Amino acid sequence: MAEITLIEGVTQALAWEMRNDPSVVVLGEDVGVNGGVFRATVGLQEQFGPWRVIDTPLCETSIAGLTVGMACQGLKPVAEAQFEGFIYPMLEHLMCHAVRMRNRTRGRLTCPLVVRAPWGGGIRAPEHHSEANEALFANVPGLRIVIPSSPARAYGLLLAAIRDPDPVIFFEPKRIYRQYKEEVPDDGEALPLDVCFVLRDGRDVTLVSWGATIKETLEAADALEAEGISAEVIDVATIKPLDFDTIHESVAKTGRCVIVHEAPKNVGVGAEIAARLAEQAMYDLLAPVERVTGYDTHIPLFRLEMKYLPPVGRIVEAAKRTLAAS
Amino acid sequence: MAEITLIEGVTQALAWEMRNDPSVVVLGEDVGVNGGVFRATVGLQEQFGPWRVIDTPLCETSIAGLTVGMACQGLKPVAEAQFEGFIYPMLEHLMCHAVRMRNRTRGRLTCPLVVRAPWGGGIRAPEHHSEANEALFANVPGLRIVIPSSPARAYGLLLAAIRDPDPVIFFEPKRIYRQYKEEVPDDGEALPLDVCFVLRDGRDVTLVSWGATIKETLEAADALEAEGISAEVIDVATIKPLDFDTIHESVAKTGRCVIVHEAPKNVGVGAEIAARLAEQAMYDLLAPVERVTGYDTHIPLFRLEMKYLPPVGRIVEAAKRTLAAS
Amino acid sequence: MTTAATFEIEYRQYLDPDGHPIGKQLPAIARDLDHLVELYQLMSFTRVFDTKSIALQRTGKLGTYASCLGHEAAHAAIGSAMRPEDVLAPAYREYAAQFYRGVKPRDVLMYWGGDERGNDFSGPRHDFAWSVPIATQCLHAAGSALAFRIRGEQRVAVSVCGDGGSSKADFYAALNCGGAFELPLVLVVVNNQWAISVPRSRQTGARTLAQKGIAGGLHCLQVDGNDLIACREAMDQALERARSGGGASVIEMVTYRLHDHTTADDARRYRDDAEVKAAWQREPIGRLRAYLTRLGAWSDAREEAWKAQCEERVNEEVDAYLSTRAQPVEAMFDHLYGDVPLEIAQQRALAVAREVKHG
């Protein structure tokens, strides 16, 4: 069994599912011969042909509309938005149709589709290639949002996303596409779509994150440990629906919570977690909840982008503040 | 001075500003001869001609793109999305361009534009005509979001929105378009875009809302008063940037907070308010924050929609829970 | 100077406004009188239904309703030319097309009556739901057609939008896909001259809406949308072409919206009565009736009997609609997800409990 990267986890999941379910098709810009601009679909067109791995015209409105149409007629399309910053033209079809089709037809038609997109900053990419816009989708009923942060979770969660009977937004943290390798058995085993992953047990403070900042969050936990502070680390991974129970349990134990994400703070997904803690865990909290996030400005072009993304230091400081407060 | 409704406040503000600033133009579907499907632009084309009150082809992508182009070239366009449920095709232009133009050109080009849209449910409208999707925009930097809930605030805030040098989303709660009339002097006085409105002073609990549910929130305050509970009522009105200080001050006084909105709960704007309370007002809170919101499902077609929108009773109950908790 | 490409947009009409044939060469369908009578009946049934629906709205028994008055030939041609296994992606007023395919009038009423069950209609279970977001259905049809190509099925996807809809990005995107993938797709533009208050002339600088198909290399045709025979021939040919691998088409059917946009609209605010009067002279039902009557296939007596039947059937449908009780509160949650997330189950339980307590 070979060790693979996060993006190879994506490719491996797509290939597995296409082999085992003829209704799965992949479509997007440059997903065919080119294998995707990040190589996520590499080799798939060779294996499954140009009618199952489809290079579309350059139009995200088209990709979304086609995807909805195909999904309603019995296929399981996995569409790629080349970058999350180009997902906006897909919104009308996703919001008005995909997430409602089952509901508005009382189950007659359904939209078992996935929209994948490389997500987030930190790779010195050009303008419009570094957004983290999961919050755009998080208020929308009928949708699932998934952001894996390891090769194994990329594999298992993408399988689950494709098999899920409803639309799933699957954001891939491109900064850690090739951060490290791990063994991921190609066994077709999906992971649950509604359970957070506890990556590290701890007693003193709960660190909650998802996507590429899991890296800094784990590093912060190391740094805290060096100072004798025991941090629990949770990878939310399935952003919507949110498994609040796992987070709540942890905070009930630690009494402190730091939420880390790279998207802007204001009405980010972190707000929901903090809000639920305020509602349901107020008496468990020994200190105010902290959010360590991107600033409420656009992620700058790359000369400054690392000043925008939350660094380890900010997470450590926030964790210490929660300890000092109580 | 005549008494006017909320929608007449909109019309009056548009007319004032068009009279006084030749760079203001109105565009959208049916805004011309027809005066808008809700009559918000009635009479404007007669007064200002077809090149300042422009019926566009039926294409929201076009409306948004034209608006960005016009704004960058020195006009102050006020675009109408006929319903908030049709705003999605505008997103690419708003998100990739309008909210970034100033930032990405270091101030060389700017986008002083307004997108108006009738917003929210409760008028027995057809499918896709009842959304409350302010959360879609709330995580986005560089934007302002305004939702007035009275004729005077509609007038004063729309004037401010048009004059603001940056893009503003202006959502009009259609359910209360004609709920009541009040005297609104047509004096061109704008209201501030970053201050919440305290509609009612109270001691025991702070009720925070915006849009049409201000109606139920005020009614809940009445009902609570009848039971001897004194509720402070805040109309957020300027959703982004959020004037948290006014809310915080009130909660510091009352120790309790109920947030009311008709959008779904999960990562709604209410989450941000609750999150900030969890972060900054934890020691002021005598009871967990409550959110009374639409459910995390689509607003149903109209036979059931009143079961979806938060009724007075739910607000009263939540307020009482905050009192019981402490 | 070199010419890179030339194009021609053909216009077809077979019946004049009085139902007289134009020219000598009528298509075969013009001689299939039984079928034409069936379609005439469909059209006139639809008009009875339409009149009734408007009345229901006016008396508070229906929500906003989009009338199809004047569009009956276009819609009947679309629905009747298709095979059951084809897919229709309608806009929101193509009732005659849907009735032919098996949708019940009560389904239509349910939808405009504010009940999701209207979209869970009888008949063509794979057909798309009504699409209020303008022209989005065009891409759903394109996606369906792509699915058919992928699976090698001999099926065709048809979508219908309006003159206004043909301005929307989605319409263009659909025709671009139709050409790029050589899809079994028929995009019908029912040009009724108005998009709410905006006249056709303000939508585009194009002389015809049919010519938009040239942008995607599609087959393009403009027909008299009040002439059932022209509409039907156009549909037959486009469907046949699509089914046999010949690619996608745009058909513009030129007609007129004789009613307000919907019952929420008042067209007197923006258009002349004279224009509407003139359009009544060209309307499709009288025209077909005259043609059939002249050929002895229809008569005043049959008309009277049929009208009575229509009234009766429509009344039955209305009764069925009116006697359907609203869904219970939990219906808001029951079709949201296939795999119900915990938080939805919890909210459902809360909503039910509240309903029990407060009603």
Added chain:
Amino acid sequence: MTTAATFEIEYRQYLDPDGHPIGKQLPAIARDLDHLVELYQLMSFTRVFDTKSIALQRTGKLGTYASCLGHEAAHAAIGSAMRPEDVLAPAYREYAAQFYRGVKPRDVLMYWGGDERGNDFSGPRHDFAWSVPIATQCLHAAGSALAFRIRGEQRVAVSVCGDGGSSKADFYAALNCGGAFELPLVLVVVNNQWAISVPRSRQTGARTLAQKGIAGGLHCLQVDGNDLIACREAMDQALERARSGGGASVIEMVTYRLHDHTTADDARRYRDDAEVKAAWQREPIGRLRAYLTRLGAWSDAREEAWKAQCEERVNEEVDAYLSTRAQPVEAMFDHLYGDVPLEIAQQRALAVAREVKHG
């Protein structure tokens, strides 16, 4: 059968790949040798700049860069035909057009070097910034043109997109608006045969990209995009037409992308070397040089001197770029809003404090 409309797409080329005139009737611009030399110099300067930029990227001194190799004639024609007061809404590789209008090479480098100040470029302050979101610039040009009409200005808006871009909804939306409002608008499609890895043939079923303009009733023209004279004449005519109230145009300039899509791309993965080699035979700079040399307006000596000058000027620009220090951290906040909200001011202060503390 009636014909509703007919259309013809013209193709124009004046110089063959070896720089020999085709036909007898060359446009006036072909005889304005001084200006052609100026444009030749612009094109060859741009190529020197382009080569240098790629080298900078390869050595880690620039981020991802989009080469314009092979597009120089198209871009030079666009930029030089426009008046200063016109508005250009570029995509992301039309450097020659921008240089002519006053944008500095260092601005281009700043942008691809990850610094917002690149978009705060010198020269045409009202021109649009680079537009990475494909074809959105077409609608910004349309909006500008609408602003010009509203204010009664004699200005024209020009946008440029690619063959891929011409599939995007925005392109269609822009041409629809161009026709509907009769805008002073020129939409240029620089068809370089590839959209990253997707060939022109997969984008659309249309024979030409020019014919897309028919969908909006626009003037349409296809030209050899490697022939500066054809490109320039097309631009001159379209601009003149637009300026004088004659409406909007689509011009397809047929050329070839000789480099990878960007420096982040590797075109060998998806296209044949042979195709690229063949395209080099048609490239625009050698063609124009041959034409000018044959007429005695250019020489090897001048070429050598000019190349040296280009090297020098480009090096100056590169130095200026490389010696520009990054913006301070507060630059993230300083151009976000015209009226700075409290929470932004607070975040700015925090970021500055952190920077002081941690660097």
